[in-house]
Amino acid sequence: MTIVRRDLNGEPQPIRNFLGLFLGFAGLVLWLVAVHNADYLKMGAYGLVSVLGWPYFVGLAFVVMGFAIELLRTPLRSGRLFALVVLLAIFLYGTASAIEPVAQLTDSWVHAGFIQYIIQNGHPLNGYDARFSWPGGFSLSAILVAFTGQANAIAFLRWFPIFIELSYLAPLLVIARFSGVSRRAGWLGIALYYATNWIFQDYFSPQALNYLFYLVVIAAVLACWQPRRLDRAAPERGYWKERVAQSRALMTHSRLVGNDATTTWGSVETISVLGLLGLIGLASAMSHQLTPYAMVLALAACLLTRRLGRPELVLLIAALALGWLSLGASNYWVGHLNVIFGSVGQVSSTLTSNVTSRVSGAPTHLLVVEIRILLTGALFFLAGVGFLRRYTDSRALEALAGAPFLLVAAQSYGGEGLLRVVLFALPFASLLAASAILPSQSGTIRGLLPKVSIGRFAGIGRMTLRLIIIGVVLAFALATTIVRGGNDAYASFSRGELAAVNYAYAHVHSGDTIGLVNYYLPIGQRDITTVAVYDPGSAGSYQNIGQLLLQAKPTIIILSQSEEAYGEEVVGFPVGWEATLETTFVNHGYRIAAHWNTATVLKVSV
Secondary structure: OOOOOEOOOOOEHHHHHHHHHHHHHHHHHHHHHHHHHOOHHHOEOOEHHHHOOHHHHHHHHHHHHHHHHHHOOOOOOHHHHHHHHHHHHHHHHHHHHHHOOOOOOHHHHHHHHHHHHHHHHOOOOOOOOHHHHOOHHHHHHHHHHHHOOOOOOHHHHOOHHHHHHHHOHHHHHHHHHHOOOOHHHHHHHHHHHHHHOOOOOOOOOHHHHHHHHHHHHHHHHHHHOEEOOOOOOOHHHOHHHHHHHHHHHHHOHHHHOOOOEEOOOOHHHHHHHHHHHHHHHHHHHHHOOOHHHHHHHHHHHHHHOOOOOOOHHHHHHHHHHHHHHHHHOHHHHOOOHHHHHOOOOOHHHHHHHHOHHHOOOOHHHHHHHHHHHHHHHHHHHHHHHHHHHOOEOOOHHHHHHHHHHHHHHOOOHHHOHHHHHHHHHHHHHHHHHHHHHOOOOOOOEOOOOOOOOOHHHHHHHHHHHHHHHHHHHHHHHHHHHHHHOOOHHHHOOOHHHHHHHHHHHHOOOOOOEEEEOOOOOOOOOOOOOOOEEEOOOOOOOHHHHHHHHHHHOOOEEEEEHHHHHHHHHHHOOOOOHHHHHHHHHHOOOEEEEEEEOOEEEEEEOO
16 A cells, blocks of 8 residues: 655645646746747847747746745755756846847947957957956956867857856855845845846856856855854843944944954965955956946945955955056046046936936837836835845845945946946845845844734745745746847847848958948957948937948948847837938948848948
8 A cells, every 4th residue: 555645734745845846847848938939030129028928928937936835845955946046047048048049239249359359469459449458358258269169259159148147146145145144035035136137237248257256255255254243232222222332333443354253264264265355356357347346345345244354355456456447457547537537426417327318219118118127126125125124143235235336426337337236236135125025033133123923824824925925036037038138129139130240241351341320230249450340329310320321431331120120119210210221322322232131231332
Protein backbone atom coordinates (compact mmCIF):
# COMPACT_ATOMS: atom_id res chain seq x y z
CA MET A 1 0.00 0.00 0.00
CA THR A 2 1.35 3.47 -0.97
CA ILE A 3 1.16 6.17 1.66
CA VAL A 4 0.96 9.77 0.40
CA ARG A 5 2.05 12.27 3.04
CA ARG A 6 -0.25 15.25 3.43
CA ASP A 7 0.25 18.59 5.06
CA LEU A 8 -2.02 20.25 7.65
CA ASN A 9 -4.39 21.40 4.92
CA GLY A 10 -4.81 17.86 3.63
CA GLU A 11 -3.00 18.50 0.33
CA PRO A 12 -0.46 15.97 -0.95
CA GLN A 13 2.99 17.35 -0.19
CA PRO A 14 4.57 16.44 -3.55
CA ILE A 15 2.15 18.80 -5.33
CA ARG A 16 2.95 21.67 -3.00
CA ASN A 17 6.65 20.87 -3.03
CA PHE A 18 6.99 21.22 -6.78
CA LEU A 19 4.20 23.65 -7.67
CA GLY A 20 6.53 26.68 -7.79
CA LEU A 21 9.05 24.89 -10.01
CA PHE A 22 6.29 23.54 -12.25
CA LEU A 23 4.89 27.04 -12.75
CA GLY A 24 8.38 28.33 -13.54
CA PHE A 25 8.96 25.56 -16.11
CA ALA A 26 5.56 26.21 -17.70
CA GLY A 27 6.42 29.90 -17.87
CA LEU A 28 9.71 29.12 -19.64
CA VAL A 29 7.93 26.95 -22.21
CA LEU A 30 5.41 29.72 -22.89
CA TRP A 31 8.25 32.24 -23.23
CA LEU A 32 9.87 30.06 -25.89
CA VAL A 33 6.53 29.87 -27.71
CA ALA A 34 6.09 33.65 -27.51
CA VAL A 35 9.59 34.29 -28.86
CA HIS A 36 9.10 31.78 -31.68
CA ASN A 37 5.79 33.30 -32.75
CA ALA A 38 6.82 36.97 -32.51
CA ASP A 39 7.23 38.76 -35.85
CA TYR A 40 9.64 41.66 -35.49
CA LEU A 41 8.57 43.26 -38.76
CA LYS A 42 5.03 43.71 -37.37
CA MET A 43 6.25 45.89 -34.49
CA GLY A 44 4.01 48.91 -33.96
CA ALA A 45 4.22 52.23 -32.19
CA TYR A 46 4.14 50.61 -28.73
CA GLY A 47 7.39 48.78 -29.47
CA LEU A 48 8.18 45.30 -28.23
CA VAL A 49 4.87 44.70 -26.49
CA SER A 50 3.05 45.01 -29.84
CA VAL A 51 4.59 41.73 -31.10
CA LEU A 52 4.24 39.73 -27.87
CA GLY A 53 1.33 37.32 -27.84
CA TRP A 54 -0.63 35.96 -24.90
CA PRO A 55 1.93 33.17 -24.16
CA TYR A 56 4.41 35.80 -22.97
CA PHE A 57 2.03 37.37 -20.47
CA VAL A 58 0.65 34.06 -19.18
CA GLY A 59 4.20 32.72 -18.87
CA LEU A 60 5.28 35.83 -16.95
CA ALA A 61 2.32 35.41 -14.61
CA PHE A 62 3.27 31.76 -14.03
CA VAL A 63 6.85 32.70 -13.12
CA VAL A 64 5.67 35.38 -10.68
CA MET A 65 3.15 32.99 -9.11
CA GLY A 66 5.83 30.33 -8.74
CA PHE A 67 8.13 32.86 -7.10
CA ALA A 68 5.44 33.97 -4.62
CA ILE A 69 4.66 30.36 -3.72
CA GLU A 70 8.32 29.53 -3.06
CA LEU A 71 8.93 32.80 -1.21
CA LEU A 72 6.41 31.96 1.51
CA ARG A 73 7.31 28.29 1.85
CA THR A 74 8.92 26.89 4.98
CA PRO A 75 11.74 26.08 4.83
CA LEU A 76 12.93 28.64 2.30
CA ARG A 77 14.57 27.02 -0.73
CA SER A 78 17.12 29.49 -2.06
CA GLY A 79 17.99 27.42 -5.11
CA ARG A 80 14.41 27.46 -6.37
CA LEU A 81 14.05 31.18 -5.73
CA PHE A 82 17.31 31.76 -7.59
CA ALA A 83 16.02 29.84 -10.61
CA LEU A 84 12.72 31.73 -10.63
CA VAL A 85 14.46 35.12 -10.37
CA VAL A 86 16.67 34.12 -13.32
CA LEU A 87 13.53 33.24 -15.28
CA LEU A 88 12.02 36.63 -14.39
CA ALA A 89 15.18 38.33 -15.66
CA ILE A 90 15.05 36.33 -18.90
CA PHE A 91 11.47 37.46 -19.50
CA LEU A 92 12.26 41.12 -18.91
CA TYR A 93 15.78 41.45 -20.33
CA GLY A 94 16.18 38.55 -22.75
CA THR A 95 12.99 38.82 -24.78
CA ALA A 96 14.12 41.75 -26.94
CA SER A 97 17.44 40.04 -27.66
CA ALA A 98 15.64 36.85 -28.67
CA ILE A 99 13.09 38.55 -30.95
CA GLU A 100 14.93 41.48 -32.49
CA PRO A 101 17.37 40.44 -35.23
CA VAL A 102 20.24 42.80 -34.37
CA ALA A 103 21.41 44.71 -31.30
CA GLN A 104 19.48 47.75 -30.13
CA LEU A 105 20.60 51.36 -29.68
CA THR A 106 23.02 53.24 -31.89
CA ASP A 107 25.33 53.87 -28.93
CA SER A 108 26.11 50.17 -28.60
CA TRP A 109 27.26 50.12 -32.25
CA VAL A 110 29.29 53.29 -31.71
CA HIS A 111 31.00 51.66 -28.73
CA ALA A 112 31.87 48.70 -30.97
CA GLY A 113 33.53 51.22 -33.29
CA PHE A 114 35.57 52.67 -30.43
CA ILE A 115 36.73 49.19 -29.47
CA GLN A 116 37.61 48.41 -33.08
CA TYR A 117 39.83 51.49 -33.18
CA ILE A 118 41.67 50.38 -30.03
CA ILE A 119 42.15 46.89 -31.44
CA GLN A 120 43.61 48.28 -34.66
CA ASN A 121 45.77 51.03 -33.14
CA GLY A 122 46.53 49.88 -29.60
CA HIS A 123 45.37 53.11 -27.94
CA PRO A 124 42.24 55.28 -27.60
CA LEU A 125 41.66 58.24 -29.89
CA ASN A 126 42.09 61.38 -27.82
CA GLY A 127 40.01 64.39 -28.80
CA TYR A 128 37.55 62.43 -30.94
CA ASP A 129 34.75 61.86 -28.43
CA ALA A 130 34.32 62.67 -24.73
CA ARG A 131 33.84 58.98 -23.97
CA PHE A 132 37.38 58.27 -25.12
CA SER A 133 38.60 60.32 -22.14
CA TRP A 134 37.42 57.44 -19.95
CA PRO A 135 38.75 54.52 -22.03
CA GLY A 136 39.03 51.81 -19.36
CA GLY A 137 35.87 49.91 -20.33
CA PHE A 138 36.66 50.11 -24.03
CA SER A 139 40.21 48.86 -23.46
CA LEU A 140 38.96 45.95 -21.37
CA SER A 141 36.46 45.07 -24.10
CA ALA A 142 39.22 45.20 -26.71
CA ILE A 143 41.19 42.66 -24.65
CA LEU A 144 38.09 40.47 -24.43
CA VAL A 145 37.52 40.65 -28.18
CA ALA A 146 41.14 39.68 -28.88
CA PHE A 147 41.05 36.90 -26.26
CA THR A 148 37.94 35.33 -27.80
CA GLY A 149 39.35 35.51 -31.31
CA GLN A 150 36.60 37.78 -32.64
CA ALA A 151 37.25 40.31 -35.37
CA ASN A 152 35.21 42.97 -33.56
CA ALA A 153 32.82 43.46 -30.64
CA ILE A 154 29.62 43.18 -32.69
CA ALA A 155 29.10 39.54 -31.63
CA PHE A 156 28.67 40.71 -28.01
CA LEU A 157 26.13 43.47 -28.61
CA ARG A 158 22.83 41.62 -29.01
CA TRP A 159 22.87 39.43 -25.89
CA PHE A 160 24.80 41.78 -23.62
CA PRO A 161 21.75 43.16 -21.69
CA ILE A 162 20.64 39.78 -20.29
CA PHE A 163 24.27 38.76 -19.64
CA ILE A 164 25.08 41.85 -17.59
CA GLU A 165 21.73 41.84 -15.76
CA LEU A 166 22.35 38.26 -14.62
CA SER A 167 25.87 39.33 -13.59
CA TYR A 168 24.26 41.85 -11.23
CA LEU A 169 22.47 39.03 -9.42
CA ALA A 170 25.52 37.90 -7.40
CA PRO A 171 26.20 41.28 -5.70
CA LEU A 172 22.46 41.85 -5.32
CA LEU A 173 22.21 38.60 -3.35
CA VAL A 174 25.03 39.73 -1.06
CA ILE A 175 23.45 43.17 -0.58
CA ALA A 176 20.09 41.58 0.26
CA ARG A 177 21.68 39.16 2.73
CA PHE A 178 23.61 41.81 4.67
CA SER A 179 21.27 44.79 4.33
CA GLY A 180 19.35 44.10 7.53
CA VAL A 181 16.12 42.86 5.92
CA SER A 182 14.77 39.34 6.38
CA ARG A 183 15.71 36.58 3.94
CA ARG A 184 12.26 36.60 2.37
CA ALA A 185 12.27 40.38 2.04
CA GLY A 186 15.72 40.14 0.47
CA TRP A 187 14.51 37.77 -2.25
CA LEU A 188 11.41 39.89 -2.81
CA GLY A 189 13.60 43.00 -3.08
CA ILE A 190 15.71 41.35 -5.78
CA ALA A 191 12.57 40.37 -7.70
CA LEU A 192 11.31 43.95 -7.40
CA TYR A 193 14.63 45.27 -8.70
CA TYR A 194 14.31 43.20 -11.85
CA ALA A 195 10.60 43.94 -12.15
CA THR A 196 11.09 47.72 -12.02
CA ASN A 197 14.39 48.33 -13.81
CA TRP A 198 13.02 49.80 -17.02
CA ILE A 199 16.03 52.12 -17.29
CA PHE A 200 17.84 50.85 -20.38
CA GLN A 201 21.42 51.33 -19.16
CA ASP A 202 22.44 47.69 -19.58
CA TYR A 203 23.25 47.87 -23.27
CA PHE A 204 26.86 47.31 -24.40
CA SER A 205 28.45 50.28 -22.65
CA PRO A 206 30.91 51.35 -19.94
CA GLN A 207 28.07 52.39 -17.63
CA ALA A 208 26.68 48.85 -17.62
CA LEU A 209 30.08 47.48 -16.55
CA ASN A 210 30.55 50.24 -13.99
CA TYR A 211 27.16 49.55 -12.47
CA LEU A 212 28.47 46.06 -11.76
CA PHE A 213 31.53 47.65 -10.12
CA TYR A 214 29.20 49.84 -8.03
CA LEU A 215 27.14 46.89 -6.80
CA VAL A 216 30.23 44.80 -6.02
CA VAL A 217 31.78 47.58 -3.92
CA ILE A 218 28.60 48.14 -1.89
CA ALA A 219 28.06 44.39 -1.48
CA ALA A 220 31.59 43.87 -0.16
CA VAL A 221 31.26 46.75 2.31
CA LEU A 222 27.92 45.56 3.68
CA ALA A 223 29.24 42.00 4.00
CA CYS A 224 32.38 43.09 5.83
CA TRP A 225 31.07 45.61 8.37
CA GLN A 226 28.08 45.53 10.66
CA PRO A 227 26.79 48.35 12.89
CA ARG A 228 28.22 48.33 16.39
CA ARG A 229 25.35 48.02 18.81
CA LEU A 230 24.72 51.38 20.42
CA ASP A 231 23.16 51.98 23.81
CA ARG A 232 19.52 52.87 23.39
CA ALA A 233 18.18 55.95 25.05
CA ALA A 234 15.98 55.48 28.08
CA PRO A 235 12.49 54.32 27.07
CA GLU A 236 10.85 57.21 28.85
CA ARG A 237 12.52 59.64 26.48
CA GLY A 238 10.28 58.49 23.66
CA TYR A 239 10.91 57.55 20.05
CA TRP A 240 11.67 60.97 18.64
CA LYS A 241 14.06 61.98 21.42
CA GLU A 242 15.83 58.67 20.85
CA ARG A 243 16.07 59.36 17.14
CA VAL A 244 17.40 62.87 17.72
CA ALA A 245 20.06 61.50 20.04
CA GLN A 246 21.10 58.89 17.46
CA SER A 247 21.08 61.44 14.64
CA ARG A 248 23.40 63.74 16.57
CA ALA A 249 25.94 60.94 16.55
CA LEU A 250 26.18 61.02 12.74
CA MET A 251 28.92 63.64 12.59
CA THR A 252 30.86 62.66 15.67
CA HIS A 253 34.55 61.82 15.36
CA SER A 254 33.86 58.20 16.29
CA ARG A 255 31.38 57.82 13.44
CA LEU A 256 33.54 59.59 10.85
CA VAL A 257 36.56 57.40 11.52
CA GLY A 258 34.50 54.23 11.36
CA ASN A 259 34.63 53.25 15.04
CA ASP A 260 30.87 52.68 15.15
CA ALA A 261 31.16 49.76 12.71
CA THR A 262 32.58 46.36 13.56
CA THR A 263 33.64 43.29 11.60
CA THR A 264 34.27 39.63 12.29
CA TRP A 265 36.78 39.41 9.44
CA GLY A 266 40.46 39.17 10.18
CA SER A 267 42.91 41.97 9.44
CA VAL A 268 44.39 40.20 6.41
CA GLU A 269 40.97 39.59 4.91
CA THR A 270 39.85 43.16 5.54
CA ILE A 271 42.98 44.71 4.06
CA SER A 272 42.78 42.40 1.04
CA VAL A 273 39.17 43.39 0.40
CA LEU A 274 40.01 47.07 0.77
CA GLY A 275 42.83 46.69 -1.72
CA LEU A 276 40.53 44.95 -4.19
CA LEU A 277 37.87 47.63 -3.78
CA GLY A 278 40.53 50.28 -4.38
CA LEU A 279 41.44 48.59 -7.67
CA ILE A 280 37.77 48.47 -8.65
CA GLY A 281 37.54 52.17 -7.80
CA LEU A 282 40.53 52.87 -10.05
CA ALA A 283 38.98 50.88 -12.91
CA SER A 284 35.72 52.79 -12.47
CA ALA A 285 37.48 56.17 -12.37
CA MET A 286 39.16 55.33 -15.70
CA SER A 287 36.06 54.07 -17.45
CA HIS A 288 33.03 56.20 -16.55
CA GLN A 289 32.27 59.83 -15.82
CA LEU A 290 29.53 59.42 -13.20
CA THR A 291 29.74 56.06 -11.41
CA PRO A 292 32.81 56.83 -9.23
CA TYR A 293 31.04 59.81 -7.67
CA ALA A 294 27.92 57.72 -7.01
CA MET A 295 30.25 55.18 -5.41
CA VAL A 296 31.77 57.86 -3.16
CA LEU A 297 28.32 59.03 -2.03
CA ALA A 298 27.22 55.45 -1.33
CA LEU A 299 30.36 54.71 0.70
CA ALA A 300 29.90 57.94 2.66
CA ALA A 301 26.32 56.85 3.38
CA CYS A 302 27.63 53.51 4.65
CA LEU A 303 30.17 55.29 6.87
CA LEU A 304 27.56 57.58 8.42
CA THR A 305 25.17 54.68 9.05
CA ARG A 306 27.81 52.44 10.71
CA ARG A 307 28.28 50.07 7.77
CA LEU A 308 31.85 51.05 6.83
CA GLY A 309 34.77 50.82 9.20
CA ARG A 310 37.44 52.55 7.11
CA PRO A 311 36.95 56.17 5.95
CA GLU A 312 40.09 55.83 3.84
CA LEU A 313 38.12 53.95 1.18
CA VAL A 314 35.81 56.94 0.64
CA LEU A 315 38.77 59.30 0.32
CA LEU A 316 40.70 56.93 -1.94
CA ILE A 317 37.94 56.49 -4.52
CA ALA A 318 37.18 60.23 -4.44
CA ALA A 319 40.86 60.98 -5.04
CA LEU A 320 41.02 58.47 -7.90
CA ALA A 321 37.93 59.93 -9.57
CA LEU A 322 39.09 63.53 -9.26
CA GLY A 323 42.64 62.57 -10.20
CA TRP A 324 41.55 60.91 -13.44
CA LEU A 325 39.25 63.81 -14.27
CA SER A 326 42.09 66.28 -13.69
CA LEU A 327 44.84 64.36 -15.48
CA GLY A 328 43.59 61.42 -17.54
CA ALA A 329 40.57 63.30 -18.91
CA SER A 330 42.26 66.67 -19.25
CA ASN A 331 41.84 66.60 -23.02
CA TYR A 332 38.07 66.59 -22.39
CA TRP A 333 37.64 69.24 -19.72
CA VAL A 334 40.03 71.81 -21.22
CA GLY A 335 37.63 74.25 -22.83
CA HIS A 336 34.57 72.37 -21.51
CA LEU A 337 34.48 73.35 -17.84
CA ASN A 338 30.99 74.77 -18.29
CA VAL A 339 29.77 71.33 -19.42
CA ILE A 340 31.08 69.79 -16.18
CA PHE A 341 30.27 72.49 -13.66
CA GLY A 342 27.68 74.64 -15.45
CA SER A 343 24.68 72.82 -13.98
CA VAL A 344 25.93 72.69 -10.37
CA GLY A 345 23.11 73.80 -8.08
CA GLN A 346 20.63 74.24 -10.95
CA VAL A 347 18.23 71.55 -9.79
CA SER A 348 15.23 73.04 -11.56
CA SER A 349 16.91 73.10 -14.98
CA THR A 350 18.29 69.62 -14.40
CA LEU A 351 14.82 68.27 -13.64
CA THR A 352 13.48 70.04 -16.72
CA SER A 353 16.08 68.45 -18.99
CA ASN A 354 15.64 65.05 -17.34
CA VAL A 355 11.84 64.88 -17.01
CA THR A 356 9.81 67.69 -18.55
CA SER A 357 11.61 67.69 -21.91
CA ARG A 358 10.96 63.94 -22.26
CA VAL A 359 7.18 64.21 -21.83
CA SER A 360 6.49 64.97 -25.47
CA GLY A 361 5.70 63.31 -28.78
CA ALA A 362 2.85 61.18 -30.08
CA PRO A 363 0.16 59.82 -27.70
CA THR A 364 1.76 56.36 -27.76
CA HIS A 365 5.13 57.79 -26.71
CA LEU A 366 3.50 59.99 -24.06
CA LEU A 367 1.76 56.94 -22.58
CA VAL A 368 5.06 55.06 -22.31
CA VAL A 369 6.76 58.03 -20.62
CA GLU A 370 3.88 58.51 -18.18
CA ILE A 371 3.90 54.82 -17.21
CA ARG A 372 7.64 55.08 -16.55
CA ILE A 373 7.09 57.99 -14.20
CA LEU A 374 4.22 56.21 -12.41
CA LEU A 375 6.23 52.99 -12.14
CA THR A 376 9.19 54.75 -10.55
CA GLY A 377 6.93 56.77 -8.27
CA ALA A 378 5.06 53.65 -7.12
CA LEU A 379 8.30 51.87 -6.24
CA PHE A 380 9.63 54.77 -4.20
CA PHE A 381 6.25 55.17 -2.50
CA LEU A 382 6.45 51.53 -1.43
CA ALA A 383 10.03 52.18 -0.30
CA GLY A 384 8.72 55.00 1.90
CA VAL A 385 6.18 52.63 3.44
CA GLY A 386 8.99 50.14 4.02
CA PHE A 387 10.99 52.82 5.81
CA LEU A 388 8.02 53.42 8.13
CA ARG A 389 7.30 49.74 8.81
CA ARG A 390 10.66 48.10 9.30
CA TYR A 391 12.66 47.66 12.47
CA THR A 392 16.42 47.70 11.94
CA ASP A 393 19.83 48.27 13.50
CA SER A 394 20.97 50.73 10.82
CA ARG A 395 19.39 53.09 8.31
CA ALA A 396 21.98 52.18 5.67
CA LEU A 397 19.35 51.15 3.13
CA GLU A 398 17.58 54.48 3.41
CA ALA A 399 20.87 56.36 3.12
CA LEU A 400 21.97 54.30 0.11
CA ALA A 401 18.62 54.91 -1.60
CA GLY A 402 18.81 58.66 -0.99
CA ALA A 403 22.52 59.42 -1.47
CA PRO A 404 22.57 59.21 -5.31
CA PHE A 405 20.02 62.02 -5.57
CA LEU A 406 22.73 64.45 -4.48
CA LEU A 407 24.19 63.95 -7.96
CA VAL A 408 21.17 65.72 -9.48
CA ALA A 409 22.32 68.96 -7.86
CA ALA A 410 25.77 68.56 -9.42
CA GLN A 411 25.25 67.35 -13.00
CA SER A 412 22.40 66.99 -15.50
CA TYR A 413 24.56 64.46 -17.39
CA GLY A 414 23.23 65.45 -20.77
CA GLY A 415 19.60 65.07 -19.71
CA GLU A 416 20.07 61.55 -18.35
CA GLY A 417 21.32 62.33 -14.83
CA LEU A 418 18.02 61.57 -13.09
CA LEU A 419 17.74 58.23 -14.89
CA ARG A 420 21.20 57.25 -13.66
CA VAL A 421 20.40 58.45 -10.13
CA VAL A 422 17.26 56.33 -9.98
CA LEU A 423 19.27 53.35 -11.22
CA PHE A 424 21.91 53.81 -8.51
CA ALA A 425 19.17 53.97 -5.86
CA LEU A 426 17.06 51.15 -7.31
CA PRO A 427 18.54 48.08 -5.50
CA PHE A 428 18.14 49.72 -2.11
CA ALA A 429 14.72 51.23 -2.84
CA SER A 430 13.59 47.76 -3.97
CA LEU A 431 14.66 46.22 -0.66
CA LEU A 432 12.83 48.98 1.20
CA ALA A 433 9.75 48.36 -0.97
CA ALA A 434 9.98 44.67 -0.08
CA SER A 435 10.07 45.72 3.58
CA ALA A 436 6.70 47.39 3.10
CA ILE A 437 5.27 43.91 2.47
CA LEU A 438 7.61 41.78 4.61
CA PRO A 439 9.03 44.14 7.25
CA SER A 440 11.71 43.14 9.73
CA GLN A 441 10.28 42.87 13.22
CA SER A 442 13.41 43.34 15.31
CA GLY A 443 16.10 45.99 15.67
CA THR A 444 17.22 48.80 17.92
CA ILE A 445 15.64 51.35 15.57
CA ARG A 446 11.90 50.94 15.78
CA GLY A 447 9.43 51.34 12.92
CA LEU A 448 7.04 54.28 12.86
CA LEU A 449 4.00 52.13 12.09
CA PRO A 450 2.59 49.54 14.51
CA LYS A 451 3.26 45.87 13.94
CA VAL A 452 0.45 43.93 12.31
CA SER A 453 -0.28 40.59 13.94
CA ILE A 454 -2.22 38.02 11.90
CA GLY A 455 -2.82 35.82 14.92
CA ARG A 456 -5.34 33.05 14.51
CA PHE A 457 -6.03 34.12 10.91
CA ALA A 458 -2.54 33.01 9.89
CA GLY A 459 -3.77 30.77 7.07
CA ILE A 460 -5.92 33.48 5.51
CA GLY A 461 -3.19 36.03 6.11
CA ARG A 462 -0.58 33.95 4.32
CA MET A 463 -2.83 33.55 1.29
CA THR A 464 -3.55 37.28 1.27
CA LEU A 465 0.16 38.02 1.54
CA ARG A 466 0.89 35.70 -1.36
CA LEU A 467 -1.74 37.44 -3.50
CA ILE A 468 -0.28 40.84 -2.59
CA ILE A 469 3.21 39.69 -3.65
CA ILE A 470 1.88 38.28 -6.92
CA GLY A 471 -0.10 41.45 -7.62
CA VAL A 472 2.76 43.86 -6.87
CA VAL A 473 5.53 41.98 -8.68
CA LEU A 474 3.35 41.12 -11.67
CA ALA A 475 2.04 44.68 -12.02
CA PHE A 476 5.58 46.06 -11.94
CA ALA A 477 6.85 43.40 -14.37
CA LEU A 478 4.03 44.06 -16.84
CA ALA A 479 4.65 47.80 -16.67
CA THR A 480 8.37 47.25 -17.24
CA THR A 481 7.62 45.02 -20.23
CA ILE A 482 5.62 47.85 -21.76
CA VAL A 483 7.94 50.75 -21.02
CA ARG A 484 11.33 49.07 -21.35
CA GLY A 485 10.46 48.03 -24.91
CA GLY A 486 8.40 51.15 -25.53
CA ASN A 487 11.15 52.78 -27.61
CA ASP A 488 11.88 49.67 -29.68
CA ALA A 489 9.90 50.96 -32.67
CA TYR A 490 12.86 53.25 -33.32
CA ALA A 491 15.60 52.04 -30.93
CA SER A 492 15.73 48.52 -32.42
CA PHE A 493 16.86 47.74 -35.93
CA SER A 494 16.04 45.32 -38.73
CA ARG A 495 18.41 43.26 -40.85
CA GLY A 496 17.57 45.51 -43.77
CA GLU A 497 18.75 48.57 -41.87
CA LEU A 498 21.99 46.86 -40.91
CA ALA A 499 22.45 45.77 -44.54
CA ALA A 500 21.95 49.39 -45.63
CA VAL A 501 24.62 50.58 -43.20
CA ASN A 502 27.04 47.88 -44.34
CA TYR A 503 26.35 48.83 -47.97
CA ALA A 504 27.09 52.47 -47.15
CA TYR A 505 30.41 51.63 -45.50
CA ALA A 506 31.35 49.42 -48.45
CA HIS A 507 30.68 52.19 -51.01
CA VAL A 508 32.31 55.22 -49.41
CA HIS A 509 35.93 56.28 -49.45
CA SER A 510 38.17 57.91 -46.88
CA GLY A 511 36.99 61.44 -46.23
CA ASP A 512 33.41 60.79 -47.37
CA THR A 513 30.33 61.45 -45.24
CA ILE A 514 27.27 59.28 -44.58
CA GLY A 515 24.16 61.36 -43.94
CA LEU A 516 21.29 60.37 -41.63
CA VAL A 517 17.98 62.10 -40.94
CA ASN A 518 18.44 61.24 -37.26
CA TYR A 519 20.58 59.09 -34.99
CA TYR A 520 18.57 55.85 -35.04
CA LEU A 521 20.52 53.35 -37.14
CA PRO A 522 23.04 50.57 -36.35
CA ILE A 523 25.96 52.76 -37.43
CA GLY A 524 29.34 53.85 -36.11
CA GLN A 525 30.93 50.41 -35.73
CA ARG A 526 33.81 51.00 -38.16
CA ASP A 527 36.01 53.59 -39.90
CA ILE A 528 35.46 56.17 -37.18
CA THR A 529 38.44 58.30 -38.23
CA THR A 530 38.05 58.05 -42.00
CA VAL A 531 34.28 58.17 -42.63
CA ALA A 532 32.15 60.88 -41.04
CA VAL A 533 28.55 60.31 -39.99
CA TYR A 534 26.35 63.41 -40.08
CA ASP A 535 22.85 63.94 -38.73
CA PRO A 536 21.30 67.41 -38.39
CA GLY A 537 20.14 66.84 -34.81
CA SER A 538 17.21 68.93 -33.56
CA ALA A 539 16.50 70.74 -36.79
CA GLY A 540 12.87 71.64 -36.05
CA SER A 541 10.96 70.37 -39.05
CA TYR A 542 11.75 67.52 -41.39
CA GLN A 543 12.01 70.06 -44.22
CA ASN A 544 14.88 71.70 -42.31
CA ILE A 545 16.51 68.28 -41.96
CA GLY A 546 16.39 67.87 -45.72
CA GLN A 547 17.87 71.32 -46.32
CA LEU A 548 20.71 70.76 -43.85
CA LEU A 549 21.56 67.40 -45.43
CA LEU A 550 21.60 68.92 -48.90
CA GLN A 551 23.88 71.70 -47.64
CA ALA A 552 26.23 69.14 -46.03
CA LYS A 553 26.38 67.18 -49.33
CA PRO A 554 27.06 63.70 -47.89
CA THR A 555 28.14 61.02 -50.35
CA ILE A 556 25.39 58.68 -49.13
CA ILE A 557 22.10 59.27 -47.33
CA ILE A 558 20.31 56.44 -45.49
CA LEU A 559 16.55 56.52 -44.92
CA SER A 560 15.14 53.80 -42.67
CA GLN A 561 12.13 52.49 -40.80
CA SER A 562 13.63 53.28 -37.37
CA GLU A 563 14.50 56.84 -38.33
CA GLU A 564 10.98 57.38 -39.62
CA ALA A 565 9.41 55.90 -36.46
CA TYR A 566 11.48 58.23 -34.26
CA GLY A 567 10.32 61.24 -36.23
CA GLU A 568 6.69 60.21 -35.92
CA GLU A 569 6.66 59.02 -32.31
CA VAL A 570 8.98 61.48 -30.57
CA VAL A 571 9.28 64.58 -32.73
CA GLY A 572 5.73 64.56 -34.12
CA PHE A 573 6.46 64.44 -37.85
CA PRO A 574 3.54 63.37 -40.10
CA VAL A 575 3.23 59.81 -41.36
CA GLY A 576 5.26 59.33 -44.53
CA TRP A 577 7.63 62.24 -43.91
CA GLU A 578 10.64 60.23 -45.08
CA ALA A 579 9.00 59.55 -48.46
CA THR A 580 8.74 63.32 -48.94
CA LEU A 581 12.42 63.72 -48.10
CA GLU A 582 13.37 60.91 -50.47
CA THR A 583 11.64 62.72 -53.30
CA THR A 584 13.45 65.93 -52.34
CA PHE A 585 16.84 64.22 -52.37
CA VAL A 586 16.17 62.54 -55.72
CA ASN A 587 15.20 65.92 -57.19
CA HIS A 588 18.46 67.45 -55.92
CA GLY A 589 21.14 65.20 -57.29
CA TYR A 590 20.75 61.86 -55.46
CA ARG A 591 19.71 58.49 -56.85
CA ILE A 592 18.46 55.32 -55.14
CA ALA A 593 21.51 53.05 -54.96
CA ALA A 594 20.02 50.19 -52.92
CA HIS A 595 16.70 49.35 -51.29
CA TRP A 596 15.38 46.94 -48.66
CA ASN A 597 11.92 46.65 -47.10
CA THR A 598 13.04 48.72 -44.13
CA ALA A 599 15.80 50.93 -45.57
CA THR A 600 16.86 52.88 -48.64
CA VAL A 601 20.34 54.08 -49.58
CA LEU A 602 20.67 57.17 -51.75
CA LYS A 603 23.96 58.08 -53.39
CA VAL A 604 24.97 61.39 -54.87
CA SER A 605 24.93 61.32 -58.66
CA VAL A 606 28.29 61.83 -60.32
